[in-house]
Amino acid sequence: MSHTWTAEIRTEEGKGASRRLRHAQKVPAIIYGAGKDAVSIAFEAKLIRHGFEDINMFNSVLTIDVQGGKTEKCIVKDMQRHPSTGNVSHIDLQRVTNDSVIIKKVPFDFEGKSKSAGVKAGGQMTFLQSTVEVRCTAKNLPTTIKVDVSAMEAGSSLRLSQLTLPKGVVITALTHGNSDYDQAVVVVGKAKRIG
Numbered sequence: 001m002s003h004t005w006t007a008e009i010r011t012e013e014g015k016g017a018s019r020r021l022r023h024a025q026k027v028p029a030i031i032y033g034a035g036k037d038a039v040s041i042a043f044e045a046k047l048i049r050h051g052f053e054d055i056n057m058f059n060s061v062l063t064i065d066v067q068g069g070k071t072e073k074c075i076v077k078d079m080q081r082h083p084s085t086g087n088v089s090h091i092d093l094q095r096v097t098n099d100s101v102i103i104k105k106v107p108f109d110f111e112g113k114s115k116s117a118g119v120k121a122g123g124q125m126t127f128l129q130s131t132v133e134v135r136c137t138a139k140n141l142p143t144t145i146k147v148d149v150s151a152m153e154a155g156s157s158l159r160l161s162q163l164t165l166p167k168g169v170v171i172t173a174l175t176h177g178n179s180d181y182d183q184a185v186v187v188v189g190k191a192k193r194i195g
Helices: 015-023 045-051 055-059 172-176
Strands: 004-009 026-033 036-044 062-067 071-081 088-095 101-111 125-127 131-137 145-148 157-159 184-188
Touching (some): 015 026, 026 045, 036 045, 036 062, 045 088, 055 071, 055 101, 131 172
Parallel strands (some): 004 062, 101 145
Antiparallel strands (some): 004 036, 062 071, 071 088, 101 131, 125 184
């Protein structure tokens, strides 16, 4: 799927204007940051619906082609959904360059549960966190952080400091210099005894 999205400049502001846009099957959005003026834009609702079918879009650098403006590199900073329909009702986009340092929540991708010796021995594997906040440059932003749990034994845990991270990616919780922030991500309970 293309990471280039086409948008149009919004000329009207306010709740009424946003409501009219949504009735016209468009999603209002704003681009801000990098010391430049904010730009109000709108996307076709269909583009947004299809775009966010790929969960990786939340942690990808998007190229926004603004008609009547210029191309902007952005990340999704926030997104609002309608409470009853679940449709996207507004998107906040933050401008980035390849070297912009950003802080973003990234989902874990756990691999190897069925191969874990602890699970094979009857231990229950529990995932304590599904995402982690990271700091990195935009060009190094991972869409997920892979966590291999296949070597976990019964009665063991895997902490944030034990994860293998992509190059240039730092877990923000570990920058506080306090071991209290080094939380467990996944644990395997002790194997159940039979008899």
